[in-house]
Amino acid sequence: MKRPAFISARTTTLAVAAFAVAALTTGTLTGCSPAASGDPASSSASGRIDVVASTDVWGDVAKQVGGDKVDVTSIIDDPDKDPHEYQASGQNQLALSKAEIVVVNGGGYDDFVDEMLSALRTKPVVLNAADVSGYDQHPSDGEFNEHLWYDFRTVDKVAQHLATAYAKARPADRSTFEANAKRFEASVSALQDTEAQLKRQYAGKGVAITEPVPLYMLNAIGLVNKTPEKFSEAIENDTDVAASVLQQTLDLFSSRSVALLAYNDQTSGVQTQKVVDAAKANDIPVVPVAETLPAGKTYLTWMHANLDAIGAALGKAAS
Template sequence: MKKRSLPTLLVLPAAAALVLSGCATGASGSSEAADGGAISGVTSTNVYGDIARTAGGDLVDVTRILSDPSHDPHSYEADARTQLAVSKADVVVENGGGYDSFVDTMVDASGTDATVVDAVDVSGLDPEAGHDDHADEATDAASDDATPEADEHGADDHDDHDHGAFNEHVFYSLPSMAKLATALADEFGRVDTANADTFTANAEAFGTKIADLEAQAASIKTAHDGDPVAYTEPVPGYLFDAMGLVNVTPAEFSEAIEEGDDVSPAVLNETLKLFTDGKVDLLAYNEQTSSPETEQVEKAATDAGVAIVPVTELLPEGEDYVAWQQSNIDAISEALGK
C-alpha cells in the first residue's frame, strides 16, 4: 500500500464551528486586527507559516495547518478547529497550483473575507509551462558541449525524458519565497498600516538571507552545471534547476509516485537502470512518502553507491525556512562532491 492518498476534506456545518469557538487557538480574528490586535494568519503548511511569521514578527498570529513532517500534505483532512481558524483569519496563505486545494475548499465553506495569498501566483512561475525549462537548457548545453564525464553519464539520452508538467513545489524556489515574503509584508501592511514599515523591513531582511542561499546555489552550478540527478518526486526540482542539475528521472515514474499510482514494470526498470548503469550522481528521496517502488529505487541507489539526499515538504522540527534550505544545499553539495 502506498502511504499517499488524494486530499480529502471534512467541512463542518457552521453551527458546529460556532460551538467549538471557545477551544480554537492561533487565530485572533479580523475584528481584533481592526482594533489593534495581532493580525490573524492561517497557512497551509509550516513552511508558509514560518515565512508569514518572519514577515510579520510578533504582530502576526499564525496558525499552521500542517506542521508534522511525517504527514503528507496531499492527504490532509481538516478538523473543526482549523475550519474555525480560517473563518476568523485576516490573511490565508496557500501554495496553490493544486498542491493544497483543501485551503480553497475551507475558505469557500467558511465565508471569510480574508485575503488569500497564493504562492504560485506570487512566484510568477507559469503553471502552463514545464517546471524544469532550465534543466532542459542545461541538457541541451550538455549535448552541445559534451565532456567525457557527460558522455559517461549518457547526457545525450536525457532529451528523451519529458518533464513538462508544472512542479507545484514552489517552496523550493528561493526567489519565489523572497517574493512571497514581500507580498505578505505588503498585505500585513494593508491590514495594519501603522506597522507597514516594520513588515517591509522584515521581508527585506529575509530577502537578504535568501540572496545568500541563491549565491550558494549559483556556486554549485558553476562546479556541477549539467550533472545528472534523480528524484522520487519533483520536490526539490526548483533548487536543482538553480544549481544547473539535470533531472533524468522518467517522468512517468515521478508522476505516478506523486499521484499515488502504480508504476509500470517497464518504467520502474528504466528508473532502476539509472543507478545500475551509473547514470546519475545523486538521488533526492522524499522522506514523507514511500511505496514499494520508491523503496526499490532507494535500494538501487544504495547498492550502486549513489548518494541519497533526503528531502521533505514540511519544515523539520526546530528549523526555520532559511536553516532548512541551508541544510538542503549543504547536503546536495556534499553528495555531489563525493
C-alpha cells in the first residue's frame, strides 16, 4: 500500500478543520494573515480572483494564467520541507474559505485539502489535476504516479481549465486570461520540444530513481527506468528496503547499467544516501528533483533547469 501523501496533514486535518470553522464562525481568525503566499483578504476590494493552490507548483501555473487579475495563495511553498510531512493550519482553512477557485493535484497527493474544503460552508470551484489529466488513477498494473507537474501534457490541460474557470468568474477579462494561457502553453510546448530532442538522442538509455517523482519526464524522453520496483516503492512508502533489493539497486551503478540517477532531494534516508553514494562512486551523474518550486524559480524556469540537468547528465554518460 502506497504511503498516504501529506500524512501529517491528514492526521491533523479534522482537528484543524473543526478549529477553523469554529473560529470563522466566531470571528476569532479575523486578524490572521493568509497562509503561505498571496493575500486573499485584499482580493474582494481589488476585484481579483481569490485562488488557493495546494502547492506552489500549481500556484505558479495559476498565477501565470491569471496574471494581475488573480491573487494566489499556495499552501505549501517551502523548498526545504518535505511536502509529505506538511502540517495543515487554521490559516490554510481561512484562505480556503475566501477562495473562488482551488487548484489541487489530486490522485491522493493532497487529500488534506479536500478534507478542509468539506468543512466549509462556501463551495469554491475546484480544479483537480489528476482528474484533468485523463489518466487512470487506479491502474491494474501498478500505482498511479501522482507527480503530475512533471507531465507537460497535464500541465497544459490544467492551464486551459484555469483560463476557462477565470473567464467564467470574470467574463470581462476573458481575453486577458486566454492570452496569458496561450503564452504559457507556448512555453510548455517549448519544454516538450526539448524532451523530444533529448528523446531523439538518448531514447532507450537506462536510468535509476529513488522515487517516481520525475518519471513522467524521464518516460517522455524515452529513458528506461531500471530501478527495482520494490526499491522505489519502499522509499515512497517510507519503509525499509530489503537487503537483496538494495543490493540489486546498487549493482545498477557498479555495472554501469544506468546513465543517471534522479533522486528526490526533499526526502532523505540511509538507504537513499547509499544509492546516491554508489552513483557518485561509479561516476554516474546524479540529478536532484523536487516536489515544490526551488527558491527563485518559476514553474517554467524550474522545468527548463530540470531538462538541462538531465541533458547534461546524459551527455556526460555518452561521452
